[in-house]
Amino acid sequence: MEKYGAFRDKGSGIAPFFPVPSQPAGVALPFHVFLFICRIPILLTATLSYFLVFCWLPIGSLGKKAALWIILGVPGIWWIDLQVDGVKKGSIGQYTRSRLPHPGSVIASSFTSPIDALYLAAIFDPLFTASYPGTRKVQRLTLWQAMFYALSSPPTQPPKNAKLVDLATLIKEHPDRCIAVFPECTTTNGRGILPFSPSLLSVPPKTKIFPVSLRYTPADITTPIPGAYWGFIWNLCSKPTHCIRVRIAEYMYNQSTASAAPKEPPRRNSYETNLLDDLHKTEMKPRTVVPVDQDGMPNDEEQKVLDKVGEALARLGRVKRVGLGVDEKAGFVQAWTKRR
Ligand SMILES: *[C@@H]1O[C@H](CO)[C@@H](O)[C@H](O)[C@H]1NC(C)=O
Secondary structure, three states, X not given: OHHHHHHOOOOOOOOOOOOOOOOOOHHHHXXXXXXXXXXXXXXXXXXXXHHHOHHHOOOXXXXXXXXXXXXHHOOOEEEEEEXXXXXXXXXXXXXXXXXXXXXXXXXXXXXXXXXXXHHXXXXXXXXXXXXXXXXXXXXXXXXXXXXXXXXXXXXXXXXXXXXXXXXXXXXXXXXXXXXXXXXXXXXXXOOEEOOOOHHHHHOOOOOOEEEEEEEEEOHHHOOOXXXXXXXXXXXXXXXXXXXXXXXXXXXXXXXXXXXXXXXXXXXXXXXXXXXXXXXXXXXXXXXXXXXXXXXXXXXXXXXXXXHHHHHHHHHHHOOEEOOOOHHHHHHHHHHHHHHO
16 A cells, blocks of 8 residues: 555545445345345336436426436435534425525535435436536536546546536526536545635626535445446445435635625515615626636635635535645556556
8 A cells, every 4th residue: 555655645644546445245245246136127227217218308307306316216325314504404494495505506516426416416406517627617517427427537637629618607507407516526535625626716706605515324335446337336236225424514605705604594674675786786787807817726815715615525524625636636546557
């Protein structure tokens, strides 16, 4: 393991790219093989019928979500431990709904497994995007692509033919959807949060950003190594059940000054309402635009925004932020595959 020392975070000693080993099955092995053999044909049928037929039918968001829950249910992903910041466990109501990602908002999700995209789709039905280290623009992905993206090589730069768009444009074009962003750009084993792509900086200042952390128990269905399809499918289908621990933080804005969301929606009287509307209008007037280097590195103010979201993801996942990024993962993958 010593030669992988370069792929450990200097400060914390965290190694975010190593695959998480499975518990040895022991005497349960025949049972696991049995589960695997039973589930594969069902999973294959459910997946193919969703992606070839269902997702093209006008069955509405609800029908699609139901179909996705079936896909999640087949390998035994039915223990969902959901907790929303500032909401007591088990109390779901009007008040809670404003604390969940909704159309017109952005989800900044941790990225460890193909299940991330599947689960987000089954709950929030978002548009998926791929982020890249050096650019604020993102690439739109379908759910299918987003799942495969979790098993693809670390994207040190956008593919040559990729159609890139900024998040502000995407939000304007799809007001009826929420947008899922994986700001770490590439998958980890869930033990650390990588430095962010600047993509979240193209979110307009009034759009809510919800940090969402997804963790799995057992953690061996995370896919830090690209192309590890068989290991993933085996770990997914041979275990009786899997639990997803979902944590959603209070929303934040792309503003370096304003801290977290107000604790309670302010009650307004009509005078205030008018005043606020006026304020809103003056703010909407076109102002002289300060030229920003759209694709450049974030400045100090902007880095604060990214740090704020990164901190939230680390806190939710009970892990630390690490200094290793996409380039280090690319190096790790090279060293790891050479060893084999
Ligand atoms: C997001 O916030 C940063 C820092 O405050 C700012 O520089 C950037 O222009 C903002 N992005 C948009 C699209 O407004």
